[in-house]
Amino acid sequence: MYPTIILELIDDLKKLPGIGEKTAERLALHLTNWDSEDLKHFGTHLIELKTNISFCDICGLLTDDHICSICKDETKDKTQIMVVSDSKDVFAIEKTKTFHGNYHVLNGLIDFSKGIEPKDLNFDKLTNRVKDIKEIIIATNSNVEGELTAQYIKSLYKDLDLTISRLGYGLPVGADLKYADQLTLTKAVENRQKY
Amino acid sequence: MYPTIILELIDDLKKLPGIGEKTAERLALHLTNWDSEDLKHFGTHLIELKTNISFCDICGLLTDDHICSICKDETKDKTQIMVVSDSKDVFAIEKTKTFHGNYHVLNGLIDFSKGIEPKDLNFDKLTNRVKDIKEIIIATNSNVEGELTAQYIKSLYKDLDLTISRLGYGLPVGADLKYADQLTLTKAVENRQKY
Numbered sequence: 418m419y420p421t422i423i424l425e426l427i428d429d430l431k432k433l434p435g436i437g438e439k440t441a442e443r444l445a446l447h448l449t450n451w452d453s454e455d456l457k458h459f460g461t462h463l464i465e466l467k468t469n470i471s472f473c474d475i476c477g478l479l480t481d482d483h484i485c486s487i488c489k490d491e492t493k494d495k496t497q498i499m500v501v502s503d504s505k506d507v508f509a510i511e512k513t514k515t516f517h518g519n520y521h522v523l524n525g526l527i528d529f530s531k532g533i534e535p536k537d538l539n540f541d542k543l544t545n546r547v548k549d550i551k552e553i554i555i556a557t558n559s560n561v562e563g564e565l566t567a568q569y570i571k572s573l574y575k576d577l578d579l580t581i582s583r584l585g586y587g588l589p590v591g592a593d594l595k596y597a598d599q600l601t602l603t604k605a606v607e608n609r610q611k612y
Numbered sequence: 613m614y615p616t617i618i619l620e621l622i623d624d625l626k627k628l629p630g631i632g633e634k635t636a637e638r639l640a641l642h643l644t645n646w647d648s649e650d651l652k653h654f655g656t657h658l659i660e661l662k663t664n665i666s667f668c669d670i671c672g673l674l675t676d677d678h679i680c681s682i683c684k685d686e687t688k689d690k691t692q693i694m695v696v697s698d699s700k701d702v703f704a705i706e707k708t709k710t711f712h713g714n715y716h717v718l719n720g721l722i723d724f725s726k727g728i729e730p731k732d733l734n735f736d737k738l739t740n741r742v743k744d745i746k747e748i749i750i751a752t753n754s755n756v757e758g759e760l761t762a763q764y765i766k767s768l769y770k771d772l773d774l775t776i777s778r779l780g781y782g783l784p785v786g787a788d789l790k791y792a793d794q795l796t797l798t799k800a801v802e803n804r805q806k807y
Contacts, residue, residue: 418706420676422657422664432646433639444628446700449674451627453662459624462617463655468646469617472619479644481615505641511613 423449475546477522477539479504487511487520494518496551497545499569500543502526502563506556517555521546526562527569544573552580559586559600618644670736670741672717673767674699675692682706682715689713691746696737696764697721697758713749716741721757722764739768747775752796754781 423445430441448456454473472478473485480486487493487507497518501507509522523538539581547553555570557563571581588597597605614622618640627634655807661787668680675681681689682702692713696702702715718733742748750765754759766776781799783792792800 418681418703421666422661423674425653426657426661429650429657432650434642435635435638440625440630441631441673442703446703447629448658448661449665449699452806453659455624455627456658456661458620460655462621462624463643463651463658466617466621466651470615470644479615481617499701504644504764508613539705570761598798 419445443478467604468597472524472539473523475542476520477524478507478520484500492517495549496545497554498546498550498552499554501556502558502566510556518552519606523557523566524539526557526566528562528565538566540573547574547577547579550579555583557579560602614640657770658748661716663713667717667719667734670737671715671718672699672737673702673715674717676772688713690744693738693745693747694747694749695749697753698719705751711749713747714807718752721752723757723760733761742772742774743768746779750776750778761799 420471424447426448427438427441430436430437438446451459458470468478469567470480471478471481471483473488474483475488476477476485478485478487493515495515498521499510499516500520500523501510502523502525504522504524507522510520521539523540523543525533527533527535527536527538553570553574555567557566567583574581585608586601587608588594588605590606594602613653621640622633622636625631625639626633633637639775646654654657665674665675666676666678668675668683669678671680673680673682689712692711693706694711694713695716696705699717699719702717703710705715716734716738718735718737718738719805720728722728722730722733728755729752735779741778748765748769750762761780769776770797781796782803783789783796783800
């Protein structure tokens with residue numbers, strides 16, 4: 418029914434998160450209205466994506482240079498390193514403008530069920546970096562793999578003279594208490610603060 | 613903050629309907645996890661989209677050949693032509709498997725405010741085709757441009773010996789009466805059927 422290239426585009430688009438058959442169809446048909454120049458730009462950006470990004474030699478963040486803009490930034494507090502699993506977490510935290518230290522991106526989490534061990538993650542560089550710092554803030558997600566990785570980091574550096582902290586858990590701002598899940602509510606009670 | 617190529621991809625993705633800044637960011641970051649081969653396919657399909665599709669010489673439908681698969685299909689009723697504004701409409705109707713005739717795609721609607729006149733649309737080929745048919749079914753949308761185009765088609769072929777019909781309007785199946793808009797409700801009352 419559809420021309421072959423549109424069927425192929427639908428298949429490509431369906432691989433994106435949150436895009437099902439119907440949305441992919443709608444997007445593919447929309448793309449047929451784009452002018453050739455815009456399609457060429459979009460296509461070229463996709464094809465060149467992998468060759469134009471790399472991981473920062475220091476912290477492992479996605480970057481288009483050897484060293485990322487955060488590691489290059491002299492105004493950042495070099496005594497603090499926030500450890501995250503993914504570059505996306507760095508971009509999210511940077512937007513809040515609440516953290517002024519450096520980051521370290523593990524590019525994954527320990528997950529024995531998938532055969533992902535510490536040696537597969539960006540730990541060697543972290544171990545080199547922690548010698549000169551005062552605080553590690555563990556910001557891995559609060560799922561099984563995130564907790565496991567957090568425990569591993571804690572045990573790895575427990576004998577060093579530095580503070581190891583973990584992001585605070587509690588109710589999301591603006592959330593309705595009755596809709597919060599039990600674990601979040603438990604953490605919110607545990608982490609209650611003087612008012 | 614983001615590598616340049618990711619910013620460019622975010623800009624590309626934002627041009628798609630229903631994709632805002634946040635979703636574009638999420639999709640662009642997701643694309644960084646794709647393997648190079650998949651990105652190359654996706655990119656190539658975009659770049660080659662325009663050169664791999666054309667409009668059917670007979671009916672104006674998007675196709676990858678000179679003549680589309682529907683016009684080539686000998687089992688279709690050649691005495692009926694459904695006139696639509698866009699290829700997407702054909703794909704939608706074909707899925708219902710309720711119409712067994714041919715189509716004619718105008719590739720637009722008359723819209724004087726945008727300077728789109730009948731001469732800018734695929735009418736010449738339609739006029740050639742209607743000589744040999746028994747029925748035209750007008751399936752343009754029920755907005756101002758769709759109504760105007762429907763009126764134009766009716767006046768254009770009123771002296772020919774053929775039936776001119778228009779898609780039935782009424783309540784969408786499964787819709788709640790109280791949420792229907794006034795125009796739809798009016799059409800539903802006008803088009804009531806013996807039960």
